[in-house]
Amino acid sequence: MIKPREKTPDLNIQLVNGTQWKLSEQSPKNFTMILFYRGKHCPVCKKQLQELQASLSKFTERGVNVIAMSSDTEEVAQQTYKEWNIKDVPLGYGLPIEEARKWGLFISKGIKDEPEHFIEPGLFILTPESTVYWESIQSMPFGRPEFKDVLGGIDYILKADYPARGEA
Template sequence: MIKPREKTPDLNIQLVNDTTWKLSEQSPKNFTMLLFYRGKHCPVCKKQLEELQSSLSKFTERGINVVAISSDTEEVAKQTHKEWDIKDIPLGFGFPIEEARKWGLFISKGIKKEPEHFTEPGLFILTPESTVYWESIQSMPFGRPEFKDVLNGIDYILKADYPARGES
């Protein structure tokens, strides 16, 4: 697990638009938000990412770069991008399970029609220097932070110059 105020591992991830997203190349005004999702098999992820699509401009207006990442294969991720209403979200795929463990994400073993292994949800808000500012990690598909709450929190953080917490 990476504590707040600690530097994250660098992250290079392939996107469905055939480009590579690199954390080290991000230069947001305020933050980068990484949204790790379970994959195409997850209806809760579909709902969450479609909600993100509808509020994406609110993140952009606040100087926040956004990317959503799963361990899905390229083929599955491209189907996800095509079938879900998430056309403006940079969608990464092929996130290695070993890397996910470094980020402190929970890993599940697939049941029924799920992939063999996949990450459980995680939301990371990083400073422009790629240190953890805020993280929310789930062991289940349920109980994810609502984007309106995240946005309200960010508004307060920016207004009050509130420091990252949980580092001790």
């Protein structure tokens, strides 16, 4: 697990639009928000990513760069992008399970129609220097932070110059 104020591992991930996203190349005004999601098999993820699509401009207004990623294959991620209403969400795929573990994400073995192994949800808000400011990691698909709450938290952080917490 990466504690707040600690530097994260670099991420280099393919996006469904054919480009590559590198954490080390991000230069947000305030934060980078990485949303790790379980994959196309997850209806809760579909709802969450569609809510992210609806909130995307609010994150942009606050100087927050956003990306969502999973360990899905390129083919599955392309289907996700086409079938879900997430046309403006940068969507990454192929996150190696070993990389997900470095971030402290939980890994599940698939049941029924799920992939053999996949990541459980996580939300990370990083400083422009790629240190953890805020993280929320789930071991289940349920109980994820609501984007309105995340946006409210970011508003408070920016207004009050509130420091990252949980590092001790």
